[in-house]
Amino acid sequence: MKQLLLTYSFLLLLLLASALLPAVAQHEGFLYGEVLLTNNERHKGQILWSAGQTMWVDLLTAEKKDNPVLKYLNNEQLEKLSIEETQKKMDWGFMNLWKNQYPSRKHTFRARFGDIASISVTGGEEAVVVFKNGEKFNIFINDDPEYKNQLGKNIRLYNASKEKVTIAWDKIAQIRFVATPSELPHLTTLPLYGTISTRSGSSYTGLLQWDKDEALTTNFVDGKDEENQKIKIRFRDVKSIRPKNEGALLTLTSGKEVFMQGTSNVSRSNQGLVVRHPDWGQVIIRWRDFKEASFAPYPENENFGYDAFQKPRSLKGSIFTTDNKTWRGTFVFDLDERLDLETLDGWDKAGALRMVPFRFVKQITPISSKQTQVLLRNGEKLILGDRSDVNETNWGLLVYPQQGEYKYIPWNIVNRIVLY
Numbered sequence: 001m002k003q004l005l006l007t008y009s010f011l012l013l014l015l016l017a018s019a020l021l022p023a024v025a026q027h028e029g030f031l032y033g034e035v036l037l038t039n040n041e042r043h044k045g046q047i048l049w050s051a052g053q054t055m056w057v058d059l060l061t062a063e064k065k066d067n068p069v070l071k072y073l074n075n076e077q078l079e080k081l082s083i084e085e086t087q088k089k090m091d092w093g094f095m096n097l098w099k100n101q102y103p104s105r106k107h108t109f110r111a112r113f114g115d116i117a118s119i120s121v122t123g124g125e126e127a128v129v130v131f132k133n134g135e136k137f138n139i140f141i142n143d144d145p146e147y148k149n150q151l152g153k154n155i156r157l158y159n160a161s162k163e164k165v166t167i168a169w170d171k172i173a174q175i176r177f178v179a180t181p182s183e184l185p186h187l188t189t190l191p192l193y194g195t196i197s198t199r200s201g202s203s204y205t206g207l208l209q210w211d212k213d214e215a216l217t218t219n220f221v222d223g224k225d226e227e228n229q230k231i232k233i234r235f236r237d238v239k240s241i242r243p244k245n246e247g248a249l250l251t252l253t254s255g256k257e258v259f260m261q262g263t264s265n266v267s268r269s270n271q272g273l274v275v276r277h278p279d280w281g282q283v284i285i286r287w288r289d290f291k292e293a294s295f296a297p298y299p300e301n302e303n304f305g306y307d308a309f310q311k312p313r314s315l316k317g318s319i320f321t322t323d324n325k326t327w328r329g330t331f332v333f334d335l336d337e338r339l340d341l342e343t344l345d346g347w348d349k350a351g352a353l354r355m356v357p358f359r360f361v362k363q364i365t366p367i368s369s370k371q372t373q374v375l376l377r378n379g380e381k382l383i384l385g386d387r388s389d390v391n392e393t394n395w396g397l398l399v400y401p402q403q404g405e406y407k408y409i410p411w412n413i414v415n416r417i418v419l420y
Contacts, residue, residue, distance in 0.1 A: 029055050029191050029207065029304030031113055032180035035157060036173045043157050043165055043202075044055040046184055047123070047175070049113075050153035054215060055191060056114035056306055057207055057276035058181075060129070062109040062150050065138035069332050069398050072406050080410075081395060098237065107336050108146070109139045111357065113177065114278065114309030115341040120174045125152035132311040136276040146189040162186040179306040191304070192235055194295040196273050196285050200387030202350035204285070205306065206277035208293070210235070211270050212284075217298075223247065223267075231260065235295065241266075242292040266295045278308040280376070281343060281356040289351030315358055318418040319399055319409055329405055333358070334388060334411075335395040344374065346384025346391075353382060366390075 031047040031054055035325040046055055051061075066376035070078065111129065120128045128138040141147035155172070157165045162185060192215050209215040214235065221241070222232035233250065240251045246268075247261025260266040270287040315338055319327045332338045340359035350352050356376065363375040367383070372390035374382040385391040401407060 005027055005275040026182065026190055026298060027184040027187055028180045028182055028306070029057070030180050030184065030187070031056060031177070032162050032306070033079055033177040035155070035167055035175050037167070038173045039171070043159055043167065045157045046180070046338060048156040050155050052213065053113060054274070055207060055304070056309065057110065057282070057304060058113055059110050059279060059282065060113060060116065060150060062139040062141050062147055063144070064109045064336070065126070065140055065269045067107055067336065069335050072398055074115055078410060106144070109137055110308065110343050111341055112357075114306055115312060116177055120197050121169060121172045124170070127151055131339070132309070133273050133313070135312065135339065147380045158184070158186050162352045177306065189216045190298045191216055192219070192295070193214060193298045194293060196275050197291045198285060198289050198350040198352065199291045200289070200350040202348070204275040204283050204352070204353065206275045209274035209276070212272050212274055221250065221265050222261070222263055223265055224262035226259055228262070233256070233258065238295055243287065243290060261389070264391040278304060280360055280378070281354070283351040283355070286351055288357060310359065312339040313359070315419065317341060317399055317417055319410060319414065320417050320418075321413045322417040323413060327401060327409065329399050329401045331397050331399040333397055335398060345389050346372065346374075346387040348382050348384055354382060357417065361419055363419065366411070366414055
């Protein structure tokens with residue numbers, strides 16, 4: 001009897017100890033916040049954004065409403081930008097230089113939701129984004145496919161009562177983002193996590209988005225089997241996927257292998273495999289460059305929560321030019337990006353589109369008219385191309401050596417940029 005009492009006492013102590021331990025943060029990576037309506041109603045809970053974003057690592061993508069740095073360029077510099085890009089026949093929809101004084105092109109706003117403090121609705125497809133440091137950007141969307149459903153559409157929210165609430169855009173005054181509780185009672189799923197390997201030997205590990213859509217363990221990968229019968233399998237039951245012939249071979253956690261074909265999930269019509277991580281940004285891998293996806297349990301020791309995203313800072317560094325001059329100070333990159341949460345974009349040698357927040361970039365070195373070498377703070381070296389950030393279509397830099405002074409530096413005389 002005494003032994004039995006000791007056993008029960010020991011078990012009770014274990015239960016009490018486990019109750020005092022912090023909850024495993026399984027859901028901290030999901031979007032969460034408070035939506036203030038125009039009638040002063042408030043709704044708080046998990047947020048599902050209109051373009052499918054559900055995680056802090058997901059990007060909000062729109063157009064910047066204005067570009068104030070162009071006013072610092074003289075007429076000759078402005079005209080040169082316009083002539084160069086017209087000759088390159090870039091599809092940037094240039095405005096008439098005579099009417100507007102400034103050349104114009106697509107100025108994409110791209111920021112991870114984890115960097116955003118609030119979003120205020122200012123129009124049918126317009127908003128003001130406030131970052132964690134208080135800086136504001138005015139954004140809008142047009143008919144560019146990249147901006148589809150990013151603004152102006154209904155958003156959904158799961159509240160504390162586990163109710164799913166649909167909120168019309170025109171009823172929203174402001175969305176305020178806050179850290180997500182470690183556990184959301186209504187959620188019975190986890191973010192999809194794993195590693196994507198490419199044919200060139202590169203690999204990327206983080207939160208996954210399959211076919212630019214499925215991002216949860218309860219989502220399905222679907223297709224047709226060799227008898228042309230429709231089948232679908234939840235990602236939580238999949239160990240790995242690799243291309244095979246005109247389809248894909250799935251290895252399940254049970255060890256069974258299943259061949260699928262006939263849908264975008266498992267063929268060349270796949271829109272892309274996306275890997276995201278707070279510590280290095282986002283990468284999109286095309287199916288043709290994809291070798292294998294290995295899925296793993298959601299890690300307990302990594303932080304994908306709202307507090308993993310630092311307050312942004314202005315870009316600052318030293319710009320070394322080909323005429324042996326050095327300019328130091330805060331700067332605007334490509335006459336567009338000025339905060340370290342904004343992304344440096346380009347295609348790497350592995351066939352992946354990298355979107356790296358500037359806060360993770362240590363050095364930028366143009367190596368040709370088409371490519372730039374980028375050294376990350378973790379020591380990784382990238383060769384990026386085929387985007388205006390990293391090729392000859394870059395508009396250059398505007399550097400502020402000290403308060404009240406500025407210097408425009410064309411991209412073609414940039415030798416190296418070292419970021420502080």
